[in-house]
Amino acid sequence: MWASISVFIHTFIGWALIVRILLRPRLDPSTRFAWIMVIEAVPVLGILAYLLIGEVRMNQADVLRMADVRDRLTGLRIPSPDILWEPPNFARPVIAANEAVGGMPVLTGNRINLLEESDGAIDRLVEAIDGAEDHVHILFYIWLSDASGLKVKEAVIRAALRGVSCRVIVDALGSRSMVRSQHWQDMKRSGVECVTAFPLGVPLFSMLFRRLDLRNHRKILIVDNRIAFTGSRNCADMAFAIKPRYAPWVDVLFSVEGPAIRQLQSVFLGDWMSYTGEDLGGMLQLVNVVDTPGCAAQVVATGPDLRAGSIADCMMGMLYAAREHVLITTPYYVPDASLDAAVRAAARRGVDVTMILPERNDSLVVGATSQGFYADLLSAGVKLHLFRDGLLHSKIMTVDGRMALIGSANLDRRSFELNYEVNMALFGDELIAGIDARQASYLERSDELTLEDVQNWGALRRLRNNLLALASPLL
Secondary structure, three states: OHHHHHHHHHHHHHHHHHHHHHHOOOOOHHHHHHHHHHHHHOOOHHHHHHHHHOOOOOOHHHHHHHHHHHHHHHHHOOOOHHHEOOOOHHHHHHHHHHHHHHOOOOEEEEEEEEOOOOOHHHHHHHHHHHOOOOEEEEEEOOEOOOHHHHHHHHHHHHHHHOOOEEEEEEEOOOOHHHHOOHHHHHHHHOOOEEEEEOOOOOHHHHOOOOOOOOOEOOOEEEEOOOEEEEEOOOEOOOOOOOOHHHOOEEOOEEEEEOOHHHHHHHHHHHHHHHHHOOOOHHHOOOOOOOOOOOEEEEEEEEOOOOOOOOHHHHHHHHHHHOOOEEEEEOOOEEOOHHHHHHHHHHHHOOOEEEEEEEOOOOOHHHHHHHHOOHHHHHHHOOEEEEEOOOEEOOOEEEEOOOEEEEEOOOEEHHHHHOOEEEEEEEEOHHHHHHHHHHHHHHHHOEEEEOHHHHHOOOHHHHHHHHHHHHOHHHO
């Protein structure tokens, strides 16, 4: 009797979830199908998996608060007409897609520099903090207590002790070792205001209100509305102490001067005000134009509480605009069906599409899932190169030597649907040439992968990769 009751309850819950999946808005068919198959094929565990990670579940009070903060900041960051960029025709669809997703226009008059690949780039951050007179704002997904992390920590403490307002946000999961360390307490005692994004709390209780794997993956440092830094690099050595076997971790980091700082500032303040309730909208003061005409830039911030699209839409806009060549660097390639189709379509229509990925991935599952896409990419004419000298962690897309997208977002569904990310679209021939030169240096440290190489993989490896690729809508 109890067995019959258990089967009935299981069946009822399973079908109720299937109906819910079919009725959910903004869910692509492949994801619907994948979850229905999991629920039907894996008794009990399939239902539990969907309840845990099947939906982007957030506390509605948090969502409403974030929306209110965004609305207030949008009214405060209206740009002056003289810094709005009148884009050439090739860039118009890309800029429109970016603004539809992130809500910010493209601004000219910026000076943007690509910093060196080495740990010396952290010294530029320290130098800027040591020159701070009014405020230092820091947001990192991962902040480690290694040489680079402690350099920044000591610089922030020095700034706070001389009266500079220092505000720090770190992700509670990514920076958990820093948050639990004495260094975090040292900053607090020195007057640094320290906040953790999405604290873990009691997991079994917290998961009732939101998904535990929602994370703030952004990387931003702003000093006095004078200079900012952003890119893919966390506050850590290239040796990356928490995963040293994949070192060095190779990233990109940019310095930003000019009106684009105001957009980065609004992203930081949006997070700070949402987490703390403190109203700092007045800090969105105008930022001087530093170059005329300078580089054009557009900040695109995305997150799971936004429903206007994702960074994948911006990437697809660039791919559709490509006419000659596309160069992509990403550590993870687990795209949705639309983005994967856009990459392959660009190659098929004659665009020279080259993608650089790490030879060894720090995530076995994600690495194998990425490999499940290789055969189709290569068959379409995409050139794949595997970086052999460490974990290539940069996130870059350049198109035709005229525009680029850089920042924190990977080409994977986690960045598209779960993480809070910040990217910048950049326009300027000299700047893009420098970014392409950096990617060319990655190619020099990579080996090309051919379709024949993939076809020669063993049957078990291909079976594993293709099975995981089928599950990519769930990752």
